[in-house]
Amino acid sequence: MHRYRTSAAGFTLMELMITVAIVGILAAIAYPSYTEQVARSRRADAKAALMDAAHWMERQYTVSSSYAAITDSSLPPLRSPLSNYYTLSLGTASAASAPTASAYWLRVVPRGTMSNDRCGTMSIDSKGLPTVSGTPGLDGCWNR
Numbered sequence: 001m002h003r004y005r006t007s008a009a010g011f012t013l014m015e016l017m018i019t020v021a022i023v024g025i026l027a028a029i030a031y032p033s034y035t036e037q038v039a040r041s042r043r044a045d046a047k048a049a050l051m052d053a054a055h056w057m058e059r060q061y062t063v064s065s066s067y068a069a070i071t072d073s074s075l076p077p078l079r080s081p082l083s084n085y086y087t088l089s090l091g092t093a094s095a096a097s098a099p100t101a102s103a104y105w106l107r108v109v110p111r112g113t114m115s116n117d118r119c120g121t122m123s124i125d126s127k128g129l130p131t132v133s134g135t136p137g138l139d140g141c142w143n144r
Contacts, residue, residue, distance in 0.1 A: 039114065042114055043122070045082050046122055047130075049078055049079070050106055050130075053076065053106050056076050067100065067101060067104045067126065068099060070099060072089055072090050084111075084112050085111065086108040086109065088107075090104060090106055105123055105124075105126070106123060106125075107121050107122065107123035108122050117134070120133035120134035
């Protein structure tokens, strides 16, 4: 009668540590890229919300021939996920005050997890000109 030896199945500690190290390196490389993509996605949603609000402002202007009667509370609300990351407000280019009869300035101010976003506050005026307060400027924030 022959005896067969079966080898023990499993991983050695060295194999397990190498696997953990590789996963750690991949995570360290992938996580910053992931968080930047999430921030870019939220910025794109904020820009779309600004454009939607600007279109709404133009529809209101068509009805009353003035922007002056529009207030922050009359603006359409931001969609639910976006409202966790940005606040939409209305004003003039010089201050966060009521719009004039012929001009307005819409802006989205980051808050929550986006409060330290490198692009900062994004805005658009009644002429359709966008601005950002962050250091990357329009090319790094609005045009991407």
